[in-house]
Amino acid sequence: MxxxxxxxxxxxxxxxxxxxxxxxxxxxxxxxxxxxxxxxxxxxxxxxxxxxxxxxxxxxxxxxxxxxxxxxxxxxxxxxxxxxxxxxxxxxxxxxxxxxxxxxxxxxxxxxxxxxxxxxxxxxxxxxxxxxxxxxxxxxxxxxxxxxxxxxxxxxxKLLADVGLIGFPNVGKSTLLSVVSKAQPKIANYHFTTLFPNLGVVYVDEGVSFVMADIPGIIEGASEGAGLGHDFLRHIDRCRLLVHVVDVSGSEGRDPVADLDTINAELEQYSGELAKRPQIVVANKTDIMTDGENLERLRRRAEELGCPLFALSAAAHQGTRELVKKIAELLSVLPPVRVYEPEYVPQARREVTAEDLSYRRVEDGHTWLVDGAWLDRIMSNTNFSDYESRMYFDKTLRDAGVFQKLEEMGVEDGDIVCVNDFEFEYQR
Structure with missing residues (x-):
């Protein structure tokens, strides 16, 4: 399994x-x-x-x-x-x-x-x-x-890939990846054959290579969670270049121009930045294409969008080499794979002050309750049966401004101060 x-x-x-x-x-x-x-x-x-x-x-x-x-x-x-x-x-x-x-x-x-x-x-x-x-x-x-x-x-x-293959299910993305790289994705003639992204390294020439990812088929409504696309759209975030694979054969009765626009609309809804990512349009399955009009309409639409178009047949290994060279050419001038900058700012370590504690006067007016996690730690370090240890505890509270805060709130000599389970009579 x-x-x-x-x-x-x-x-x-x-x-x-x-x-x-x-x-x-x-x-x-x-x-x-x-x-x-x-x-x-x-x-x-x-x-x-x-x-x-x-x-x-x-x-x-x-x-x-x-x-x-x-x-x-x-x-x-x-x-x-x-x-x-x-x-x-x-x-x-x-x-x-x-x-x-x-x-x-x-x-x-x-x-x-x-x-x-x-x-x-x-x-x-x-x-x-x-x-x-x-x-x-x-x-x-x-x-x-x-x-x-x-x-x-x-x-x-988020997969680290230079190129992301996108498009509807069963348009030939996995076949294209298997042809241009050594990856061996599952390939079959039914929708959602690819259930998780596949990665392949494409070697173009000596010292020239790139990583290509086959993203599971995106469908209409993917940006809202429909199908598998929503789960894997995030993997396209890192890709510098998108290769948009479209079936122009008409074997499933689909309109290639409508497919192109639908997927681009899903990208726009998911991320405006992602929709602006450079694209190459691939008209796939030309070897079984029966109507050349589909290819011409797709070419005109790709020109309107400013995207280069490559007509090829991945299954027949026709035109794939030219596509790979064009991808390498574009990647040579595109910025590197995106790295996400940290947004999280951890709370700075600082000395605890009197303002970090809570103070409450009991109804009798002469009893004060002081609470705080910092006090728990200080008390766990104190041996209250030892005079010097108690004096060190007293000095720690005084240095933190606890006594000054109590005096500002009206504590008087002889009042009882309760710090957790420890009680003492306050004296200035």
């Missing part, structure tokens, strides 16, 4: 959390007051995207939707740092566009072989050896590791 073509997938990726710093003290025979020697936590593993040339679909992401990198290990005594989490490498096909699932913005276009760090691992926390000072010689607290980044992303495969 043939493998189905998957060109879009949504996944969740999360980098590893940083390991926690540890509270430890040096203990050795005959060494008095060895001092703090708690080591740092290890860095969490990052999620890295890498292009794999052997992949041609997003099939691997059909069943596995969640990817999590390992956490960093906690620190140890004797100033030993925890082990870093191993990076998680995710392989994707060349031409995969990574979008933010919520906003649709482009994060990265994997159109080269440079690895891309999609989610960075959390930084490891400091051990208590970092907090020793002349006045605080026995710090009984350490820092917890930072959480790793997390993203919901949509992977969208």
């Amino acid at each position: 043939a493998t189905s073509f998957i060109d879009k997938a949504r996944i969740t990726v999360r980098a590893g959390n940083g390991g926690n710093g540890v509270v430890a003290f040096h203990r050795e025979k005959y060494v008095a007051a060895g001092g703090p020697d708690g080591g740092d936590g290890g860095r969490g593993g990052s999620v890295v995207l890498v292009v794999d040339d052997h992949m041609s679909t997003l099939m691997d992401f059909r069943y596995k939707r969640k990817y999590v990198a390992p956490n960093g290990a906690d620190g140890q005594g004797a100033r030993k740092s925890g082990k870093d989490g191993q990076d998680l490498v995710i392989k994707v096909p060349l031409g995969t566009v990574v979008r933010d699932a919520e906003t649709g913005e482009i994060i990265k276009d994997m159109s080269d072989h440079e690895p891309y760090v999609l989610c960075r691992g959390g930084r490891g926390g400091w051990g208590n050896m970092h907090f020793a000072t002349p006045t605080r010689q026995v710090p009984r607290f350490a820092k917890g590791g930072l959480p790793g980044e997390e993203h919901d992303v949509v992977l969208e495969l």
Whole structure:
């Protein structure tokens, strides 16, 4: 059974959390007051995207939707740092566009072989050896590791081809690709034989070649989701040149001029930019053509659109060499395959301020509630049974402007301030 073509997938990726710093003290025979020697936590593993040339679909992401990198290990005594989490490498096909699932913005276009760090691992926390000072010689607290980044992303495969073969089903696109390249697409005399794009490398001369894609047949209404065309119109986005294949034989009772205009109208509705892409019109199946008037009408219409026309028979190998040379000539002056620039701007890392927290005065007027994710992390690093650790917590809140904010809101000496589950009496 043939493998189905998957060109879009949504996944969740999360980098590893940083390991926690540890509270430890040096203990050795005959060494008095060895001092703090708690080591740092290890860095969490990052999620890295890498292009794999052997992949041609997003099939691997059909069943596995969640990817999590390992956490960093906690620190140890004797100033030993925890082990870093191993990076998680995710392989994707060349031409995969990574979008933010919520906003649709482009994060990265994997159109080269440079690895891309999609989610960075959390930084490891400091051990208590970092907090020793002349006045605080026995710090009984350490820092917890930072959480790793997390993203919901949509992977969208856009084939990297110079030339895209477009047209109605059963007009001979697959036959043309098989003749001018070594590709072996499925060919049969019925509609929608091609269910997924086929790629072929066309060698023109020494040092001259290009990649051609056979796009599944587009039908009227494709831009609105009809038929197979809607799923694969996106693959034409990267093509520098479109080769519009039209059946002029009349074997199916179709009007070639109407077919040409219908497909162009679908391109216009899908993307105005795509409709302006350079085109070559190919009048195919001339070997079984019974009425030469169809070819002449198509030639006049192609001239009106400013497109060169080539009359040929792909099945009989007639006229294909001239077409290939013309394609190579046009590609030599056209800009390179389109690469999508990132649109996603990650939130800048910055110091947390008092404005990032929420404040609420309870009805009695003398109790204040302060909440925020940043506070959760600070409290997880604090040993409230240790005086010096509590003083460090107090200094952290003061430096962030939390106390100044409370004073501006009217806090008074003796009021109770609740920071999560920790309560203290406020004193200026």
